[in-house]
Amino acid sequence: MNFVPNTKKEREEMMDFLGISSITELFEDVDAGIRNKDDLKLPEPMSEIEIIDYLGELSSSNHNMQDFACFLGAGAYYHFIPSVVDHLLLRGEFYTSYTPYQAEMSQGMLQSIFEFQSMICELTGMDAANASMYDGASALSEAAILAAKYTEKKSIMISKAVHPEYRHVLKTYANAFGLKILETEMENGLSDIKDIKTKLNDSCACVIVQFPNFFGNIEELKEIGDLAHKNDSIFVTNVVEPISLGLLKPPGAFGADVVVGEAQALGNPLNYGGPHLGFMATKEEFLKKIPGRISGLTLDTSGERGFILTLQTREQHIRRERATSNICTNQALNALAATIYLAVMGKHGLKEAAEICYQRAHYASKKISDVKGFEMRFSVPFFNEFLIECPKSPKEINRTLLSKNILGGFEVGKYYEEMENCMLLCVTEMNTKSQIDELVNAIAEGLP
């Protein structure tokens, strides 16, 4: 199969029109010396029947959260996705279109992007948002760059309670962009305010914390924001589990200047890590510094409301080396999923989902803490993730759990040496009480 509609006859007609007798003639500008001599060494082509078989099997050899009680989160969340989301996403007019350059033919995407921006602003308490970013980590990195450019400072202060892989990505970007990273310590599962205070200096373009942080804990945004502002640094808040914003006050209410993050949790499947959905929202004053697409409201020649990509002079295709960012293709369809998700969940649904997550997570944390040898590592308010200190290696525990079709928590020792015996558990509305009880039993069983 090559998905080429033209038949031999049609090709011949076209060649006649061009006055050539073989398509090869169209490649004469490619030096014979470099042209492929052999066929590509690829497996034999497959028909649709065969590929379904083949990839069906490959897919089956992967864990699939539907078959497990999943307590794994740590930046990728197994939440409920109302079936209406996928039904609408699969409309060809959406997913086979591209960036809405031609506004009059793309009002569907443009309006939905505008709605996405509005919802993100509402969730985060910000004034403006873009159409999406690759993921939470690149959004965070772009926020750091924005801050550095805006303040003309070179240091990025970031808490160790921010998702480790986000910090890795930030480091990669910072290396390239010539920025310096200043990591701040933690204290009882929260960003250590004293350390922030100590380390803050004139070179700090921004202060970045995560809310809830990597350990599910609710950072003291107000205090941190005030410190940042007092230092003339931009206060950036990273949100990776946005369902929490159904329950928590938006970062904007604590003075965040820029809120970035990952919105996979909103209507997007896990997809083994991607595509997920980065977002960036800012206060009004940063509007013209935002990277990426922005849909804006305008009028047409007959005075009717419509939407169009706006402030494009920020972007690479106009401004080239002076663009705010190089981003072009983004995560539009994932943003559409989030938009539809938030529309159908609505005000009540999102609040309720957050409440269920909270309640079930706290039930789980209590029950697990009741098991001898297991202890909550921190004693601060958390949302739906919590760190448990285990009496033996989390790896071993996870292996036992797996044999009972339970996917245990994230082994944080991978990224935090000092927490080698700790496991980060995540509970969502997908985890029933009986799943939690089974988890607790399974954990208790394995003990001496």
Place this chain on the structure above:
Amino acid sequence: MNFVPNTKKEREEMMDFLGISSITELFEDVDAGIRNKDDLKLPEPMSEIEIIDYLGELSSSNHNMQDFACFLGAGAYYHFIPSVVDHLLLRGEFYTSYTPYQAEMSQGMLQSIFEFQSMICELTGMDAANASMYDGASALSEAAILAAKYTEKKSIMISKAVHPEYRHVLKTYANAFGLKILETEMENGLSDIKDIKTKLNDSCACVIVQFPNFFGNIEELKEIGDLAHKNDSIFVTNVVEPISLGLLKPPGAFGADVVVGEAQALGNPLNYGGPHLGFMATKEEFLKKIPGRISGLTLDTSGERGFILTLQTREQHIRRERATSNICTNQALNALAATIYLAVMGKHGLKEAAEICYQRAHYASKKISDVKGFEMRFSVPFFNEFLIECPKSPKEINRTLLSKNILGGFEVGKYYEEMENCMLLCVTEMNTKSQIDELVNAIAEGLP
């Protein structure tokens, strides 16, 4: 969840407008004596998360052909369905619409029905077809009724080589409609022409055979049709595995007056037996006798081509007791699936599929016949189903096969006592050579 959008406030506004203070007032015409006193005794309502869990489990407790090598046919076929079919079927404009009574707003369904009719005519070699029937069996029964009305005769001659459950349904209909069934015998897996000749008489409204017949064998349509016509009976051919028509001459070419059948094989999933897709096609002269919807070509007021439900005076909503049939809701979406399927398979695809079915079935039949004790019961040309005589009970063999994830053939003894040791195997393009080889091995293994 009740899927009711109106809020309490809106309901109150509406009640105010109506001058009532409770919805119950709208039910005062329902005698209090018969009104439900108690709530319905139904299980507690489930949220979407819960119902997915619950029915996901129920679904898993069912065999699913994807997990098996399936050699079961006998009127319901596991064929390839190009994924494009379902993608298009899931467009809400199609599946949430109803019968296209309002032509100007329903050109999508009307044109696709017209295309369906045309494709069915092409496949069967007929002049006219309707928009669909419930299934092959009701189509066959309606054909019998049509013949009886048309000829004003009361006997329906039908071959025992027609699908037994179709004959059961026909019997049920015949009882009600006051028709007499005359079953004719088989000879070496084909309708016994001598028996037909002997039994044909003045009262025979029609002669019905299946092509290929229930045993996969290719009936001698020409001879049977000639006999029917010589007797002034209508010649009805039933097609249950229409993929065969990619390879076989259409019944119309042998003089069939009416071709009915089941088109599930064309793009429709098994669905544990339904919804499937009945069809009826006839020669021109029966056009005004056809039951059900028909889409016809016409013009609009500006002279443009369009489609509209036509010849509605045949139908129950106009003609009531004098209608050609009582059918109203039919299998429109299944017909659309078949239409899209045939469009994407096209001339070459259908031929090729038929060829693969034929080749693999014949390979399988040969290999199995090579196993000691197993024999082809008949020695006549067949398409992709064939009857194997087994050295021990087919039930037992099937049990062994099942343990190896092979779904064996249909145990025809259920309906044909004299064939108690026989198994009807079906091979399609979904059965790879290695599946067939495994089947043969598994069969051989179980032998002494």
Place this chain on the structure above:
Amino acid sequence: MKLIFEKSVSGRMGVTLPKPGVPKSDLNIPEEYLREDLNLPELSEIDVVRHYTSLSLKNFGVDSGFYPLGSCTMKYNPKINESIASFPGFRNSHPYQPEGGSQGALQLMYKLSNYLCEITGMDAFTLQPAAGAHGELTGLMMAKAYLKKKGEERKNILIPDSAHGTNPASSVGCGFDTIKIETNRKGTVDLEALAAAADENTAVLMITNPNTLGIFEKDIVNISKIVHSHGGLVYLDGANMNAMLGIVKPRDMGVDMMHLNLHKTFSTPHGGGGPGGGPVGVREFLKDFLPAPIIEKKKDKYILNYDVTNSIGRVKPFYGNFGVMVKAFTYIRMLGSQGLKDVAENAVLNANYLMRKLKEDYLLPYDVVCKHEFVISGENQKKDGVSTMDIAKRLLDYGFHPPTIYFPLIVKEAMMIEPTETESKQTLDEFADAMHKIAEEAKTNPDIVKSAPHITPTRRLDGVLAARKPIVKYKPSDSDV
């Protein structure tokens, strides 16, 4: 728009299939049985996708907007139904696979029957019938078999004149004669007419309640008594059950047998005309006549019982439109008892609200409280030369699907409007607005109504031409009609 055939290009391919992969056998089919040509279209996948995408854009469904087609209960079809029906164990299960591997399906059907019994008060259901009309036929076949068993040769089926066309069509199909019962001025069955018609020849009364005027037959208990007193059976056309869910059980109305339309009341999508589901429920004494097989529970196993003493036999191969049952099951389990009652209440509230609004401009022939639907008449507008057909076509310009028109037959210029519970007050208000505007237009600018529709993909289509010179399949020469 071109037909798919007209887009065909010789040699074009839409799929690739695997190689047969087995040693090639010679075709042992006689030459004269082999097909020579097969004029199916030749297209690539992109052609097919664009063609049917475009066709969908010329179609209107509940997902597109308000669809108050009376008698059809065009309610919203929750997307979860579609997702669940396509679970592989449902979608890809073979009807002849072993019972042991079909426990999920059998359990679902068994339970669904029980839920329907609870909702209607009936004692047993068959899920075989594929649609309402199929259910009617099944029910009447059972009635016939039952009477025959009793040795009675009753010939008549009494049918109110407001009944759906399938009722008389099913009756004669079963070899019965039909007797029309008149509707009285209140829009319900005329008791006297019924009493006069009912006699020892009465096999069955087929009644629809609420009837097709949307009015509840408040004398239903008496009606049933009259029929029963003559030894007849009461058959309920349950297509309008949406208004009655959780409110009243047909059994308590005196009904002996009935069908339900899964594709109406239980929100399985209408699919552009089907598939549907028309389960038939009966009282205990008719149970033995149900089509075989029936699903039973034996210990912890669900089984198919083919041994039904007086069974009329099968009405369908296999077990019915299982895929449709999955959706109805999902719906019932998501709503539960209270949810179903909400459905009925809100359907009735919506209908009454809209009826009252439209009454300002249109004749309301039966001005009583309605149930799930109501019938207005375009007779006022007819005086200005604007017919109900014109009004319907004009509604297309306003972006609404028109009501059912010219039915029931007993109302002149009828418009039968069923808003359903899944529509909001806003939508009803918008529709009422459009209807009001059309009523105004009928007075001030009747031509714009008579020449409607104006903004649909085609202008008004000529039904007479289509019937006079029927073209019902593609022939290359017709393509430029």
Place this chain on the structure above:
Amino acid sequence: MKLIFEKSVSGRMGVTLPKPGVPKSDLNIPEEYLREDLNLPELSEIDVVRHYTSLSLKNFGVDSGFYPLGSCTMKYNPKINESIASFPGFRNSHPYQPEGGSQGALQLMYKLSNYLCEITGMDAFTLQPAAGAHGELTGLMMAKAYLKKKGEERKNILIPDSAHGTNPASSVGCGFDTIKIETNRKGTVDLEALAAAADENTAVLMITNPNTLGIFEKDIVNISKIVHSHGGLVYLDGANMNAMLGIVKPRDMGVDMMHLNLHKTFSTPHGGGGPGGGPVGVREFLKDFLPAPIIEKKKDKYILNYDVTNSIGRVKPFYGNFGVMVKAFTYIRMLGSQGLKDVAENAVLNANYLMRKLKEDYLLPYDVVCKHEFVISGENQKKDGVSTMDIAKRLLDYGFHPPTIYFPLIVKEAMMIEPTETESKQTLDEFADAMHKIAEEAKTNPDIVKSAPHITPTRRLDGVLAARKPIVKYKPSDSDV
């Protein structure tokens, strides 16, 4: 059309969720951290379905029709890709689940990398980058790290003036300076200009081949030599690889590193602007600089190797846009070697055919054989006062998506047209027809072009207003702008 917010009705619900079902804990979150209000819309499921269904009808995709947006390779997206990407083991697998339970995903990524190596001649690929521009950044970061490791402080990136905007934007992002290389009259890199610009300060040449004029840089081998001779690296922007599949491997052009756009060349849908995939391939000597983790095969197991000596570090959490990779993998495996070559050949044939047809009415600034796309200019029409923007808008009326316009910047009134191989001759002819008609209209009735579009859901939108007074989120008061 109303915004989803404007359809909200207080108290309306779109979902039900399960009860928490656990003993209730008191909220231990400080009061001042609890949300007071959340002004998300309140809607029912039917509202949401209708809203986004309507919005989709105001959008145009490849499934709707011809979409010759140059540089974007808007080819047909086979539906099977979507089906397979939603297999539960792909869709619902967690990036942190154990490696043992991720063998399917890891194997797929491992093999996909190998296929990409074979197609391009590169020695290793990272699949992390989420899009082309992300790939560019990744590649340049590696170049930077590589040069640094070698102790070289090269500052310059040479970029032809026809390059895509992401090239310079990525370069400065990485702290490089850019030097523009002029295009000669044949539409290719001016060798002399290149020779003049390349020196010991040259870090990288970023070249696109075929370039954005759709012309193959026939001097590519020399070009690479020049850059290499100064110790610079050659980076290929592989966004236009569609024209080269199976024809020539970038490695053989002298390329050291490159990215591919899975969402262009490998037919994963563009999703209205994403998600994409921008894998980066490098030659052996750069392998150590790839972002970690990389996927390796150890005996029969696929593993994630985090230990990459000189790795620039992660550019993405987890492993990249896996769902997109599944689609690209499916595509490559369905096409195979011959199928991929067919793609390139037919893409080039289609482009040349269309170019020649349009040349009759439009200025063709570089009149040479093109590859996957070509650029024409509206300068002739401009003389009649009709701009390229006008022509683009007028195409909407003819039902086509316009080409990319005003790019590349070196062509005045540019229209960049990429038909792709999945379009048929008929479609190209129809498009050429429309373009011809517009050219005629520009002469005889320019106003109809200048005031276009006429039949789209909105008329021409005011971009200046949008930028001058930016409104980028819903506020109740703006709703009636």
